[in-house]
Structures are given as C-alpha cells and as structure tokens.
Amino acid sequence: MHETAILFLEFGAVLLGLGVLGALALRVGISPIPLYLIAGLAFGTGGVLPLATSEEFISVGAELGVVLLLLTLGLEYNADELVTSLTGNARAGLVDLVLNAAPGAICALLLGWGPVAAVAMAGVTYATSSGITAKVLSDLGWIGNRETPTVLSLLVFEDLTMAIYLPVLTTMLAGLSLLSGAVAVGIALVTVSVVLVVALRFGRFIEAFVSSPNSEVLLLKVVGLALLVAGLAQQLQVSAAVGAFLVGIALSGELAEDAQALLAPLRDLFAAVFFVFFGLQTDPAKILPVAGLAALLALASMVTKLLTGAYAARRAGIGKAGQARAGIALIPRGEFNIVIAGLAVGAGAHPDLGALAAAYVLILAAFGPLAAKLVQPFITAIAKRA
Amino acid sequence: MGQVEVEQTALPGIGLRHDFTTRAGQRVGVVSHRTGRRDLVIYDKDDPDRACQTVKLNDEEADALAELLGAPRIVQRLNQLHQQVEGLVSVQLPIPDGSPYAGRPMGEARVRTRTSASIVAVARGGQVFASPGPEFVFRAGDVVVVVGSEDSTSEVADILAQG
Numbered sequence: 001m002h003e004t005a006i007l008f009l010e011f012g013a014v015l016l017g018l019g020v021l022g023a024l025a026l027r028v029g030i031s032p033i034p035l036y037l038i039a040g041l042a043f044g045t046g047g048v049l050p051l052a053t054s055e056e057f058i059s060v061g062a063e064l065g066v067v068l069l070l071l072t073l074g075l076e077y078n079a080d081e082l083v084t085s086l087t088g089n090a091r092a093g094l095v096d097l098v099l100n101a102a103p104g105a106i107c108a109l110l111l112g113w114g115p116v117a118a119v120a121m122a123g124v125t126y127a128t129s130s131g132i133t134a135k136v137l138s139d140l141g142w143i144g145n146r147e148t149p150t151v152l153s154l155l156v157f158e159d160l161t162m163a164i165y166l167p168v169l170t171t172m173l174a175g176l177s178l179l180s181g182a183v184a185v186g187i188a189l190v191t192v193s194v195v196l197v198v199a200l201r202f203g204r205f206i207e208a209f210v211s212s213p214n215s216e217v218l219l220l221k222v223v224g225l226a227l228l229v230a231g232l233a234q235q236l237q238v239s240a241a242v243g244a245f246l247v248g249i250a251l252s253g254e255l256a257e258d259a260q261a262l263l264a265p266l267r268d269l270f271a272a273v274f275f276v277f278f279g280l281q282t283d284p285a286k287i288l289p290v291a292g293l294a295a296l297l298a299l300a301s302m303v304t305k306l307l308t309g310a311y312a313a314r315r316a317g318i319g320k321a322g323q324a325r326a327g328i329a330l331i332p333r334g335e336f337n338i339v340i341a342g343l344a345v346g347a348g349a350h351p352d353l354g355a356l357a358a359a360y361v362l363i364l365a366a367f368g369p370l371a372a373k374l375v376q377p378f379i380t381a382i383a384k385r386a
Numbered sequence: 387m388g389q390v391e392v393e394q395t396a397l398p399g400i401g402l403r404h405d406f407t408t409r410a411g412q413r414v415g416v417v418s419h420r421t422g423r424r425d426l427v428i429y430d431k432d433d434p435d436r437a438c439q440t441v442k443l444n445d446e447e448a449d450a451l452a453e454l455l456g457a458p459r460i461v462q463r464l465n466q467l468h469q470q471v472e473g474l475v476s477v478q479l480p481i482p483d484g485s486p487y488a489g490r491p492m493g494e495a496r497v498r499t500r501t502s503a504s505i506v507a508v509a510r511g512g513q514v515f516a517s518p519g520p521e522f523v524f525r526a527g528d529v530v531v532v533v534g535s536e537d538s539t540s541e542v543a544d545i546l547a548q549g
Contacts, residue, residue, distance in 0.1 A: 076399040085398060134399065143400065144417050144427030144437035152398045257420060322435030383433035 010054040014043060018272050029139075029373065031132045033334045034366040036272050037358055040279015041287070051280070058277050065274030066342075067244040068267040069335055071226045073130065074248015075256045075263075077156060079200045082249065085156040092150070092312035093157035096330075099304040101126045107297055113350040116172045120344035123165055124357050125301045129334030129365065130155040136329060136369045140376060147313045147322035151329045154312055162336060163192055163246065166239040169340065173347035174237065188238045192246070195229075199250035206250045215262055222251070222259045223266075241339060271335070278338050278358065281345055286355035294359035302364070302371075305330040321383035328375055332368030337361050405429075424448040453514050476506070477539045479546055481528040486549035493520025501541040503534025 017039055018032075025032035043051050051058070085093075104125030108118040133155060137143050167188030199206075210225060212218045226247045233243025251259060309327025318326065341357030395403045397417065405415030405427070413429035415437075424447075428439040443451060481488055487495050497505055508515045508522065509529040515522065524530075532542045 081396060081398040084396065130399075141437060141440045143397070144403065144415055144425055144429075144440050146395075146405075146429075146435040149395045149397055149403070152400065156398045318435050319433065321433045325436075380430075380433065380436070383430070383436070 034362045036275035037279045040276040041284045044280035061273040062277035065270035070241045070245040074245040078252035085153040089153045096308045103300040123340040127336040132332035147318045147326040195246040298363040333364040476533045488526040492522045501538040503538035507531040
C-alpha cells in the first residue's frame with residue numbers, strides 16, 4: 001500500500017477512536033484526558049495495535065499540541081491578573097509549591113532516580129490542571145462561589161511558576177555541567193523576564209501588529225508568531241511551551257478572545273494527539289508494576305492539595321465548607337504534568353518515570369472531577385449542621 | 387448606590403464578580419464573564435461561600451433584568467426630584483391609538499423645543515427605555531414619562547394626542 005494511504009488510515013483511525021472515547025467520557029462525566037492516554041498505550045510499543053508509519057507524524061502533531069495548549073492558556077490571562085496574583089497571593093502560592101512539589105521529589109529520591117528526575121517528578125505532582133479545574137468549577141456551578149477567586153489565583157501562580165520551572169528543567173535534563181547549566185538557567189530566566197516585561201509594557205504594539213478583522217489572517221498571524229517564538233525559546237533552552245505561553249500573555253482583551261475562539265478547535269485536535277503520543281511512548285507492560293506506587297503518590301498529593309486549598313481559602317476568610325471545596329478543586333492533574341513527564345522521557349530520564357507519570361495522571365485526571373462531584377453533597381450537609 | 391457596599395473580586399481567566407449582602411442577610415452577586423455572559427448568583431444561608439442558585443443570562447436577558455430592577459427606581463427618583471424642586475412634575479402620558487406620532491421618531495414631535503418639558507423615559511409592555519434619543523420611534527400604547535412644569539407637561543399631552 002502507498003505510504004500516504006497507510007498514514008491516513010492509521011491517523012484517521014486514531015482520531016476516530018479518540019472521538020468515540022471523548023463521547024464516552026462526556027457520558028460518564030469525566031475528563032477525556034485519561035482515555036486519550038489509554039488510547040495511546042493501546043497503539044504504542046507493546047500495545048494491542050502498534051502503529052506502523054504515522055508515529056513520526058503524530059510526534060510532530062504532539063509538539064504542536066503542546067504549543068497550542070500553552071498559547072491558549074496564556075491567552076486566558078491578561079498581564080494585570082498575573083501581576084495581582086503574584087503580589088497578592090505569593091504566600092499561598094509558595095505553600096502550594098512547597099507542599100505539592102514534595103511528594104514527587106521525595107518519591108523520585110527514594111527510588112534512587114537522582115536529583116534531575118526528582119525535579120521533574122516535583123513538577124509532575126505540583127501542577128494542577130487548569131483546564132480540568134476550570135471545567136469542574138463551571139460544571140458544578142462553583143464559579144460564583146466565594147472561594148473560587150482563591151483557586152483561580154493559585155492556578156495563575158502555578159502557570160507563572162511553570163514559565164520559570166520549564167527552562168530550569170530543560171537545562172537540567174540536557175545534563176550540562178554545573179557551571180554551563182547555571183549559565184543556561186540564567187539565560188532562560190533573563191529571557192522569560194524580558195518577554196514578560198515586553199508583554200506588560202509593549203503588549204499593545206504586538207496586538208496592533210497581530211490584530212486583523214479577518215479571522216483567517218488573525219489565525220495565521222497568531223499561530224505563526226507563537227511557533228516562531230516557541231522555536232526561538234527552544235533554541236535558547238527555554239522550552240517551546242514557555243515561548244508559546246508568553247505569546248499568549250502578550251495578547252489580551254478582545255483580540256485574545258477572538259484568537260481563543262479561533263484556536264480552540266485546532267488546540268483540541270492537537271492536544272488530543274499529544275496525549276496519545278505520550279501514551280505511545282509509554283510501554284503498557286511498565287504501567288502495572290508502578291500502579292500501586294502511582295496510587296500512593298496520587299493519594300499523598302491529594303492530601304497536599306487539600307491542605308493547600310484549605311490554607312489559601314482560610315487566608316481569604318472563607319468558611320470550612322469553602323476551604324474543603326478549594327482543596328478539592330485543585331486535585332485534578334493533566335496537561336502540564338504530562339508535558340513535564342514528556343520532556344523528561346524525551347531527554348532519557350529513568351525509563352519508569354513516564355509510566356509512573358502516566359498512571360498518576362490517569363488516576364487524578366479521572367478521579368479529581370469525580371471526587372468534586374461526589375463530595376459536594378457531604379460538604380453541604382456538614383455546612384448545614386455547623 | 388451610597389447605602390450598599392458592593393464587593394468587587396477579580397476572577398482570573400473568567401472576568402469579575404460583584405457581590406453584596408442585603409439588609410436581611412442574604413448574599414447576592416453577579417459574575418460578569420468576559421464573553422458577555424452574566425450569572426446572577428444567590429448564596430446559601432448555611433454556607434455563605436457557596437452559590438446555591440446560579441442564573442445564567444445572555445446580553446439581552448441581563449438587560450431585561452436590569453430594566454425590571456431599575457425602571458421603578460427611575461420613576462421613584464423622579465417623584466423624589468419633583469418633591470424637592472418646586473413647580474417640577476413628572477407625568478406619565480399614553481400615546482393613544484390615533485396619535486399622529488405613533489410610528490414616528492420622537493425627534494419629529496420636537497417636544498422640548500415647543501414646550502421646554504423633557505421626555506425622560508418611555509415604557510412599553512413592561513420594558514422601560516430610559517432617556518430615549520430623538521431617533522426613538524413611538525408606538526401606539528407607549529407610556530411616555532415627561533418632566534417639566536405643570537403647564538408644559540399638559541402641552542406635551544396635547545401634542546402627543548393631537549399633534
């Protein structure tokens with residue numbers, strides 16, 4: 001058969017499979033991310049139906065997916081929000097960082113994977129999935145709740161932390177010596193700060209350049225700019241994802257809303273491809289041995305997120321029930337955690353890291369939203385009694 | 387607004403929330419989404435941080451609700467106004483079926499030029515159009531709120547009835 005024909009057959013089958021799985025996830029009321037990961041496991045090495053030719057195409061699609069995910073995430077925020085959440089919520093944000101980076105880092109050190117893997121695993125357990133959490137908040141009608149601003153500012157803080165963390169991780173993964181590593185980290189930090197300052201100060205010039213009444217032109221300009229900056233960031237060892245995130249932050253207001261609406265379908269398509277690709281890279285045979293460990297890690301980091309949410313909400317003067325809800329809303333993990341694990345696996349970290357992260361995200365992406373739904377009546381009952 | 391303390395909170399990535407507590411101790415809020423959607427939020431008495439009722443409103447629905455809540459206040463304020471100002475009255479005048487201005491824009495009646503009274507609002511089927519412009523088209527059955535002196539407002543009544 002012709003190469004193109006096989007590529008289309010395989011890629012088409014994968015996408016169609018994802019569509020069916022997505023429909024299933026909707027019916028059950030969970031995030032489709034864990035199902036996409038499972039689909040990737042089935043199609044990958046050692047899976048049920050290994051792909052022959054489309055793996056390379058899917059890997060490029062996956063990279064695009066990460067860029068689009070981060071670009072749309074950046075579009076959600078405007079520069080003012082970033083500054084306010086940095087200044088107003090620094091303490092809760094730091095508590096979040098320390099409490100939730102700990103389980104992953106400790107786990108990697110106990111397994112003897114070394115300091116670099118520990119930094120990667122710290123990121124895997126730290127980042128809450130803003131995508132899943134935002135969906136949980138709107139599905140359960142929690143957006144109007146008084147603890148919600150606390151939850152959202154923590155998410156903003158986490159995403160900003162990621163912009164600093166990813167370049168640090170990529171340089172560490174590159175295995176540079178301490179001195180050249182420090183230099184690379186320095187370059188990365190300076191780049192991030194420069195781009196942030198440019199976004200805050202000169203965002204309107206970028207907007208004036210990108211803005212167009214024609215949606216086709218706007219789409220091409222935004223995606224082109226994001227890819228260009230992502231490539232540049234990758235060259236500077238800052239990680240493509242962060243470059244795209246910063247482009248998203250630089251654009252705000254009506255332009256950002258238009259761009260978001262245009263990018264949403266594109267992002268959904270390639271983000272799904274990205275989760276499949278991560279599953280492809282993970283050997284299903286490796287998942288079972290680490291399943292118990294992943295469950296333990298998931299449990300530990302659920303507790304740390306509950307504590308984080310309770311602490312941050314209490315500081316904002318929220319009652320007991322709201323504190324519990326804030327913690328529950330922070331439990332889901334998803335996109336970023338897989339992005340981090342993907343970087344680590346791509347750079348040749350410990351072979352079990354990918355399997356552990358996959359199992360861990362499978363548990364928390366599926367269970368986080370469910371937990372919120374199941375626990376809601378109990379919280380209400382407790383609040384009524386109190 | 388003076389009496390009510392409205393709290394404003396930013397919702398990063400979503401929009402803004404305004405809320406306040408009524409004198410009876412009920413917390414009410416409005417979430418303004420960037421997309422233009424508005425949520426009217428009623429808080430739980432037992433758990434004052436939780437929204438127990440969320441009413442999602444699109445642009446038109448939010449406008450309609452604001453009109454309903456605001457319209458009686460306009461008339462009330464006008465009444466207060468003319469109690470404060472000697473010789474100023476506000477009257478509500480219907481546009482009768484045979485009115486020459488039914489179906490014509492307000493500007494053509496040249497009310498202010500001819501009588502020095504002002505049309506401040508028009509009520510139509512439960513909706514109130516506050517401070518309508520000269521391009522506003524009257525319909526038979528509209529009720530026009532006019533502010534002016536006793537004499538000038540009765541002149542307006544004649545204009546609207548006979549032209």
